[in-house]
Amino acid sequence: MGEIISKDLKKNIDTLKNIFIDCDDISYRFIDIGKDKKREACFVFSDGLIDKVLIGEYAIQLLLTLSDSGDVELNLKSSGLEKIAKESIAIPGIKEEKDLDKVVDAVLSGETAFFVDKADKALILSSRGWPTRGVGEPDTETVVRGPREGFTETLKINTTLVRRRIRDPKLKIKNIQIGRRSKTDIAIMYIEDIVSGGILKEVNGRLDKIDIDAILDSSMLEFLIEDNYLSPFPQIENTERPDTLAASLYEGRVGILVDNSPFALIVPATIGTLSQSAEDYYSRWTISTIIRWVRLFAAFLSLLAPALYIAITSFHPGLIPTVLTYYLGASRVNVPFPAVIEAYLMELTLELLRESGTRIAGPIGTTIGIVGGLIIGQAAVEAGIVSPLMIIIVAVTTIASFSLPSYEWASGFRFCRFIFMALAGILGLYGIMLGIVVLSTHFARLESFGIPFSAPYSGLGIEEGDLKDTLVKAPIQKLQLRPIFTFPKNRRRMGKR
């Protein structure tokens, strides 16, 4: 809908004022430029979005003081605003624009629009300077050793952080806008001679199909483009760290940065990538290998520990060594609830504690966590409502779920845990096994942009050695080829070309 800018400044400004009626954050600054200060011009900008010093000193002041910006009349006839832009305004980013709607978008994005009377185009001056959080350590992904930079809510800063780590012209950053009203800027980043054309096409295709009012966070984008939105498990990875994003780009994956969100999306994702953390690559390979196995064990615990407890105490006390059985029996002697109810009760209590801990930040939050956990647990045991072993299991389960690097991945297991507890309560160990079997099938069915979700563990990549970096952490000298699950065009990343 291209409303063309008219040559009449007053008309333009009136149209704009009409569009921006009741938008009191839009300001209009009129100045006179040209020889004898006869030509009228106007800056239109949104007060809080721009860097006022920049506009003030490098645009308004220059235009005001330049007595001879050439003959504006002459300039306008011959080359329009171009001459003014080239000779009189010192702002680095300038564009010409004919379309009034685009001017509106630009103003709302923090650019300044510059109208001159009798010119049928406007200049868009890049002047974004809204209040922003500084680049600091990401809260959700801290490492002991490694860079401490994290993404912020500004797209430009984020792409800059990545560009610093990939100084290759083959790193392509494509900007698009998604969201009819939010017009959120999205940047698609990929390294052209590594990424597979198929994945890129798929990403672009899915992004094009989105038709929604607003994207408020990258997670909303994630849910719109993922393969199976009904699954409890994420099929797209997200990160707050630029180094993680850069490493993923180097593996041949595609990164999506969303304005107003410090979480970048990485596509495609597999079980292997979701269980990796940046720390694995910055520590020595021996400890990283052990930690990876610990994570596997933690995932298993977080999913199955309460269910196994229910199955063993209620259905099969014969499955554990005798000594353990007697102690288990002794610890549950006067507990009024059956194991299933006990387990659900404690899990629910723990979820409540978790939620309340998240709501209240700061010192009160941590206190509630400790108070709640210790005292309520202890009191419950003393009162004889739950058995002490249950408290231990529930606590270990929660700790295990926190040790998984990706929060969504852990949440998937958290959700499934309740289903497994119900299965165990009905059919004992058999129910648990059925659940595991259905869960593995579910993993096998999930795909992420055409790549099987269970990639290194279910066939793709076993021969090419992908397991070297998922099951264990091979030292960097052994990882000379990129993993195959992204089908990169160029596999060699280290050593002789």
Next chain:
Amino acid sequence: MRKRILIILLFSLIFLSGCWDKVEIEQRIFVSDIGVDLYEKEKMNRFIVTYQYPNINAIGKNATEDKKSFVLSTPCSSIFQASRELSTKSPFPFYFKHVKVLILGEELLKEENLVREVIDELNRDTKINKKIQIIAAEGKAKDILNTNISREHTVDGFIYSTVKDNKTSSRFTSQTLTGLISDLDFSGVTLIPRITIRDNRYNISGGCIMKNYKQIAWIDEKENRAISLLNNKVKNETIDTIYKGDLVSYTVTDTRANKKVRIDDGIKADFSIQIEGYLQGYILDQDKTAFRNEVLKEMEEVMEREVKREVEKTINKLQKTYKADIIGIGEHLSKFEPKEWKKIKGSWDQIFPHIEINVSLDIKIRRTGLTK
């Protein structure tokens, strides 16, 4: 979509209606020992079965009661039938997965058919761990389990802990259910330990030879030791002999027994036993030192003579008196000379007493402890 959810919900109701096997762990009785005695031979209620189970309240840190275990008995027609009879007396159902010990009464052991019934019941059951220890009782099993005598408390049960691993002596040979059946299949005889009550304490010593599911003899501790030596089952033992008037005590650390069976104008079996160990005790006298090679060699010879005498006496008894091939000659033949074995299997009882069995012992004293 709504219909689908409705169907799923209705379907899942089927599963929620049951939870068929759910019994809470503190609401089970874990039987740890079973004792079987003879009651009335020809009637239905042929056994007296005794269950012993630990008192859950007395275990663990917050033990609220003192009595460590309970015992219940009843006459019944089979071991698992007893659990139904006793359900009239006990608050919770019985659970047999943690049974550790089976004690067979002396009278019962004399009835072959009944023993076969008992063993079959245990073998067929899915829950009973096939490695339960089988013990023969001198007297009635019920009395043994019922005696309220002071004993140290172990979680697994006193009898089980004593019997299960004869790492410290070879006065008895422990036998599991599988071992018993396997032995009786291969050679028709087996050896199970014997439990008695002496001086108000349990005593597991010696053994009972069973042939075809029937007891034929008791053997005492020394004989058991000899048999264990021949069967390569001795782990730790002390041999005391008199050497030149002084007592020499020798601790065994390792034994190795090999048997070779030749068919060479009759069946000949050669056992060669190698024993390694160290000198445990001699006499503290300035003139008598054990640190000389000749002395050690002489001591070895004395011990070899003594042990060989014991072993040969036992073999004699096994062959002539009991006609029981516990030392595994028949089994050896069945595995390594199957064609020969097939020919003589039927008349093994007649052939066994006339087999020539040679024993050669080699005892080595490797060290003399810390002093000379």
Next chain:
Amino acid sequence: MQNKNTISNQQIKALLVTTVIGVGVLSLPSDLAMILNNSGWIAIIIGGLLILPFIIIMDRLFKLYPGKTFFQIGRKVMHPIAFNIILIIILSYSILLLSYASRIFAEVIKVYLLETTPTEVIILTMLIAISYIARSKLEVVARVAVMIYPIILGFIIFLIVINLPNADYTNIYPLLDIEYKEIPRGIMAVIFSYAGYEILLLALPFSENNENSLRYCMRGILMVIGVYLIVFFITLSQYGVHQLKREIWPSIAVIKEVDLPGYFLENLDGIVMAAWVMVVYGTMGPFLHASGVILGDIFNVKFHELFVPPLIPIIYSISLIPDNLIESDRIMGRILNYFALISIIIIPTIIFILAYIKRRKDKA
């Protein structure tokens, strides 16, 4: 990008191994011990080697008509109605096998895990879980096979390690006391345990590297032979040949012989049961999937998912027909043996011969 619905050779091998090692492995040692005593291992080896030629036949069949699935080849070389009849035979074999497997599976679960739960519930829940995997495409089935494969191998290694301290190796002797007359009977008993490789008829056309598929299939069968041999020897050494003949399901019961309380290894039934559920899942899943695909082809419909739910009540009712374990072994087991012979040996051979002749005719 993986749009092409191909499966890698690794996945084919895993699919083969997990489908073949199924319900047969349970009673295999005791059946063989009853017929051949200690030398049952010969029947295992011979049986395994016997089916190698048929795998080669299948591979050749697909090399004759590259790019075509089994159904397309069948329709080309035979009259469509005749081929439909053959498909129905294979389908009935498949359904019968599924019923037999479900029944045996439910019996085992009842014995070891859930005594009083009704058999119907166990079978029904298993079938529902299997229908989830059967409704996916072949690639997913192959992926699940690759995930189950290390569990089976790990379990076998676990068995070996656990039984090492306690086993009496002299029980394996006499090793070479072979009764040659009994070998054919022994092989008949083993054949059912090797059934399952006909899944290759479904999977080979989708292999992404046709050249090497044969090598991987061979490796798969060798691995199956190895697994059966290990199970046989372990159960033999733990039980001794006489007790082995008495046991019904020695492969699972052998874990009850392990009792090392000092090492916290007691009552390991739970682990065995867990692995067992996965093994059965790995066998029944591909079979139900294949049944769905066959039905889909008979009715000429692309989406086999539709046909899986109707099969479930059929399998369920057939599995409940025998009254007890012995009957199910006798009736279903015997029928299955003959069916297996027809479906996995005779039919592929026929199709291959016909295809070969047709190729010759086309070329001439």
